Structure formats: structure tokens, C-alpha cells
Amino acid sequence: MSLYCGIVCRRKPFWCYRLLSTYVAKTRYLFELKEDDDACKKAQQTGTFYLFHGLAPLLQKSEHQYLPPQHSLSELERLLDKFGQDTQRIEDSVLIGCSEHHEAWFALDLGLNSSSSINAALQKPEIERALQGSFIELRKALFWLNVKDASLLSTAQALLRWHDAHQFCSRCGQPTEKNVAGSKRVCPASKSIYYPQMAPVVITLVSDGTRCLLARQSSFPKGMYSALAGFCDIGESVEEAVHREVAEEVGLEVERLQYSASQHWPFPNSSLMIACHAAVKPGHTEIKVNLRELEAAAWFTHDEVVTALKRNDPYTQQQNGTVPFWLPPKLAIAHHLIKEWVEKSTCSTVPA
Ligand SMILES: NC(=O)c1ccc[n+]([C@@H]2O[C@H](COP(=O)([O-])OP(=O)(O)OC[C@H]3O[C@@H](n4cnc5c(N)ncnc54)[C@H](O)[C@@H]3O)[C@@H](O)[C@H]2O)c1
Numbered sequence: 001m002s003l004y005c006g007i008v009c010r011r012k013p014f015w016c017y018r019l020l021s022t023y024v025a026k027t028r029y030l031f032e033l034k035e036d037d038d039a040c041k042k043a044q045q046t047g048t049f050y051l052f053h054g055l056a057p058l059l060q061k062s063e064h065q066y067l068p069p070q071h072s073l074s075e076l077e078r079l080l081d082k083f084g085q086d087t088q089r090i091e092d093s094v095l096i097g098c099s100e101h102h103e104a105w106f107a108l109d110l111g112l113n114s115s116s117s118i119n120a121a122l123q124k125p126e127i128e129r130a131l132q133g134s135f136i137e138l139r140k141a142l143f144w145l146n147v148k149d150a151s152l153l154s155t156a157q158a159l160l161r162w163h164d165a166h167q168f169c170s171r172c173g174q175p176t177e178k179n180v181a182g183s184k185r186v187c188p189a190s191k192s193i194y195y196p197q198m199a200p201v202v203i204t205l206v207s208d209g210t211r212c213l214l215a216r217q218s219s220f221p222k223g224m225y226s227a228l229a230g231f232c233d234i235g236e237s238v239e240e241a242v243h244r245e246v247a248e249e250v251g252l253e254v255e256r257l258q259y260s261a262s263q264h265w266p267f268p269n270s271s272l273m274i275a276c277h278a279a280v281k282p283g284h285t286e287i288k289v290n291l292r293e294l295e296a297a298a299w300f301t302h303d304e305v306v307t308a309l310k311r312n313d314p315y316t317q318q319q320n321g322t323v324p325f326w327l328p329p330k331l332a333i334a335h336h337l338i339k340e341w342v343e344k345s346t347c348s349t350v351p352a
């Protein structure tokens with residue numbers, strides 16, 4: 001229930017956090033930190049930092065799970081000091097969220113070349129030893145993290161990568177400067193403002209009523225099949241992109257599009273995955289694979305998909321040198337789409 005009653009406080013910020021629901025207060029607090037550099041600097045004093053090296057997050061193994069440790073500002077300053085680095089490097093950190101109690105969370109990459117400090121990147125093994133953890137490639141880490149940490153670290157990696165790649169103004173070539181939160185970069189020379197971007201991608205699970213269509217690119221791990229995905233062209237609607245991508249990749253026309261869900265996907269650059277179900281016209285099921293885009297595509301039955309969904313670790317399942325058919329991991333939206341199709345077809349209400 002929202003406690004916000006429309007009362008406007010005279011204190012800065014112009015709303016009173018105490019009158020807002022926890023969620024609204026949190027979003028307003030994060031909004032303030034993005035807009036106000038002084039407030040964000042102050043938040044760093046009481047906030048915590050997630051560390052990365054070359055875009056790989058620091059993880060610590062605890063019992064049966066991997067967790068990303070959080071470090072306070074003073075711990076981070078001590079670490080930098082220990083390795084002979086100036087604390088200006090902390091200016092490269094980006095805001096990635098906050099707790100319900102308004103403890104701000106930041107991410108900092110110690111391996112990328114710093115735009116704030118003249119010191120060279122820190123050496124990975126030494127920091128791993130000092131912090132008793134390992135920097136693990138995010139694609140691998142996603143298999144071991146819980147949903148909340150996976151989402152937070154994906155956001156952090158996407159934002160750190162975007163800042164690393166946008167250090168110069170594309171209009172005049174001069175260096176750009178990030179605001180404290182990292183929600184934008186500004187070119188002092190041309191006055192251009194740059195905001196972190198995501199590319200919209202449609203991902204579609206096509207059904208013929210009893211089977212679903214899955215495909216693989218040669219770059220996928222062996223045996224893995226997924227739903228059809230493709231970047232939206234400029235000027236296209238989501239619906240147009242779904243029709244075009246399915247036609248382009250497998251030579252089929254689809255109808256009865258149903259939006260399912262969306263997801264931020266950090267690889268290889270930030271994408272906004274928009275997931276849909278679609279159906280082919282009855283009898284129009286002949287696949288014509290575009291070999292410039294895909295290695296293979298095929299129709300899979302309900303039973304084949306159910307069996308594949310149960311294969312959590314496909315690499316241990318190899319028999320006689322063959323790799324079994326398997327599906328993207330739980331955290332990928334493709335997994336969600338496929339699971340949804342299985343559940344719907346079990347109830348006999350799958351899009352025909
Ligand atoms: N989260 C998931 O479940 C999931 C599943 C499948 C694919 N994906 C992601 O979807 C994305 C798109 O899938 P795809 O590779 O089949 O796309 P695609 O079919 O559009 O083919 C990729 C090609 O599109 C072109 N392209 C056009 N706009 C681009 C842009 N903004 N960035 C990069 N390339 C662009 C390039 O030539 C590129 O080689 C991939 O990055 C992949 O990681 C995510």
C-alpha cells in the first residue's frame with residue numbers, strides 16, 4: 001500500500017521519503033542519486049561496492065553457492081592503497097541499485113584502464129588473493145548465482161562496459177565525462193549528452209500446434225538449441241521484427257503473436273530481449289534454414305523438449321561422443337519461453 005499522500009516537504013529532496021511506500025521511496029532515492037552528483041558522492045560514503053576485473057565479477061564460494069562480496073568505501077580505499085593505486089579510481093564506479101534501507105550499491109572494475117586515475121590496471125591474481133575470491137566470467141557465473149545477484153551483476157557489467165566504450169565524443173572526438181552515478185556521459189566541448197543504451201531484440205518461439213521450432217548458431221555450445229532471436233531494425237515495431245526475423249532465418253510466415261516477457265541481456269552488448277510466442281499457418285511448416293544466420297533449425301516435440309529441459313548440466317550427459325540436445329539455462333529468457341510453451345501445451349492451450 002502506498003503511504004504517499006501528496007504532501008510536499010520543504011526539505012530537499014522535494015518529496016518526503018517517509019510518506020512513500022518502500023518501493024516508491026527506493027526508486028525516488030535512486031532517481032535523486034542519478035540527478036545529483038553531491039548526493040551520489042555522499043551515498044558512496046555509506047554504500048557498498050561490487051568489484052569486477054576486465055568485466056568479470058568477483059565471487060566468493062560459500063558452502064554450495066557463489067556470492068558476490070560487497071566492500072565498503074574504506075575497505076576499497078585500503079585495497080587501492082595496498083596496491084599503490086590512488087583512490088581517484090573510485091570515480092569510475094557506477095551506481096547499480098540500493099537496498100530497501102537506502103544503502104547504495106556501486107560497481108567498479110579494477111582491470112579496465114581507468115579514465116580517472118593514471119595508474120595502470122590492477123593485476124588480477126594479486127587482488128584475488130587479497131580479497132579471497134575469484135573474478136569469474138559472467139556467462140559462467142550466471143549458472144551459479146541466484147536470480148537477484150545475476151540480475152544485479154548483469155546490469156553492473158553492462159554499465160561498466162558501456163562507460164569503457166564511450167570515453168570519447170562521437171561528434172567531436174574529445175573525452176567525455178561521466179556523472180557520479182554513471183547514468184550518463186557529457187562532452188564538455190560539444191555539450192553532447194550520452195545515455196547508456198540497449199539494443200531491442202525479439203526472441204520468438206514458433207509453434208505448429210504440437211511442436212516448437214528451435215535453432216542453433218555455429219557459435220552456440222555444442223548441442224544447444226534456442227528460440228529464434230534477432231535485432232530489431234531501425235524504424236521497426238516489435239511485431240514487424242518478429243515477422244521479418246522468422247521469415248529471414250527459417251523462411252516461415254507467422255501469425256497470432258503473443259507477448260510473453262522481457263529481459264535485459266548483457267551479452268555481447270546490452271540487449272532488451274522481447275519474448276513472444278507465434279504460430280505458423282496450419283500445414284505451412286517447411287523450414288528453409290538461412291545458413292548465413294543459422295547452423296540448423298528443426299521442429300521438436302513436447303516430449304523431446306521436456307527431456308531437454310531436465311538436462312541441467314549437458315556436458316556430463318555425453319554418451320559415445322555424442323552431445324545431447326539441450327536448452328539455454330534457467331536465467332535466459334529463451335528458457336522461460338520454452339518452459340511456458342511446455343506448460344501451455346500440457347494444458348492443451350498452446351497457441352495453435
Ligand atoms: N537471453 C536469451 O535467452 C537469448 C537467446 C538467444 C539470443 N540472445 C541474444 O540475442 C541477440 C540477438 O540474436 P542474434 O545473434 O540471433 O541476432 P540476429 O539474428 O539479428 O543476427 C545477428 C546479426 O545481426 C546484425 N545486427 C543488427 N543489429 C545489430 C546490433 N544492434 N548489434 C549486433 N548485431 C546487429 C549483425 O550483422 C549480427 O551479426 C544475441 O546477442 C544473443 O546473445 C539471447
Ligand SMILES: [Mg+2]
Nearest residue numbers: 228229230293
Ligand atoms: Mg538470429
